[in-house]
Amino acid sequence: MSTQSFTVATTFGVNARPELEVQGFADATHPQIPIRQPYVFRPELLRDVLAYLHEARGDGLFLTGPSGAGKTSLVTQIAARLNWPVQAVTCHGRLELSALIGQFVLVNGSTQFVHGPLSVAVREGHILILNEIDLMDPAELAGLNDIIEGQPLVIAENGGEVIRPHPRFRLFVTGNSAGAGDRSGLYQGVQRQNLAFMDRFRVIEVRYPEPEVEKAVIQAAAPKLPELIIDKMLLVAAEVRRLFQGSQEGEPELTVTLSTRTLVRWASLSLTFKGAPNVFAYALSQALTARAEPEQREAIHRLCADIFGDYWTTTP
Incomplete structure (x- = not known):
């Protein structure tokens, strides 16, 4: 695939020097390019x-942060604007490295080797995103060490096939921890990762956006929602997150939180159900609180009623 230069300021809608450019791909038709969506980029990320x-430089990039903070969407929306194909996999405790490399499958009565997302990304110069990497067995992930450093991928199952990494191949991983395990107890299944594996990554922390950024995200997703209502939703989110994270002295009071993803869902559903009785409570229930414990659900809705005031029982 031929490359193309993109101007950072115009491509991503941020303040940057007019001459600052980044390399992407010229072909905008590849089926693995993520769908471009409205997005507010945080300059530092x-x-x-x-x-x-x-x-x-022989590194992978580890994006760590709370659920719904925008770790994956950050990468995919950058890739969408650079026409960069993406292979994305959600990890789990039973995922094996062989599934990422490829496997033999039955095709028209005969078996043939089908390359997996890792092999395709390495060969074609795609971005590979491994989501929830800290759920995967550290022993399986150790098999990625040489690939990250630029060594060839050798597929013994396919007759010793050798794939030399494309210079544009990039590996991103996301996780709710930074490889050290989950001390909060909120993310079940998170495992402590091997130090040698983690040593091959740059690590950046993706927190929830600042209120003004998050407000712009909601306005892009639900443009007909009144600004006053969005402001009140942001106040609710800030308080719910505070109770979710707890303090140094005490345990968290909530086991659910209003991520940016959930906040956008709440705003969008409030417009979808516009005109329904108690629309904000109804939309919040579907977006978040229906999966909370009854006492926590009641506490969150009571908090909303205090912040929204009379608007809690009106339509947008």
Whole structure:
């Protein structure tokens, strides 16, 4: 695939020097290019990801942070604007490295080897995103060490096939921990990762956006929602997150939180069900609180009623 230069300021809608460019691909028709969606880029995170895309230097990039903070969407929306194909996999405790490399499957009565997302990304110069990497067995992930450093991928199952990494191949992983395990007890199944594996990654922390950024995200997703209502939703989110995270002295009071993803869902559903009785409570229930414990659900809705005031029982 032929490359193309993109101007950072115009491509990502951020303040940057007019002459600052980044390399992507010219072909915008590849089926693995993520669908472009409205997105508000945070300059510091954009800077770090673009720096890695420009030059990996034998590293992977680990994005850590709370659920729904925008770790995966940050990468996919950058890739969408650079026409960069993406292979994305959600990890789990039973995922084996062989599934990422490829396997033999039955095709028209005969078996043939089908390359997996890792093999395709390495060969074609795609971005590989391994989501929830800290759920995967550390012993399986150790098999990625040489690939990250630029060594050839050798597929013994396919007759010793050797795939030399494309210079544009990039590996991103996301996780709710930074490889050290989950001390909060909120993310079940998270495993402590091997130090040698983690040593091969740059690590950036993706927190929830600042209120003004998050407000712009909601306005892009639900443009007909009144600004006053969005402001009140943001106040609710801030308080719910505070209770979810707890303090140094005490345990968290909530086991669910209003991530940016959930906040956008709440805003969008409030418009979808516009005109329904108690629309904000109804939309919040579907977006979040229906999966909370009854006492926590009641506490969150009571908090909303205090912040929204009379608007809690009106339509947008």
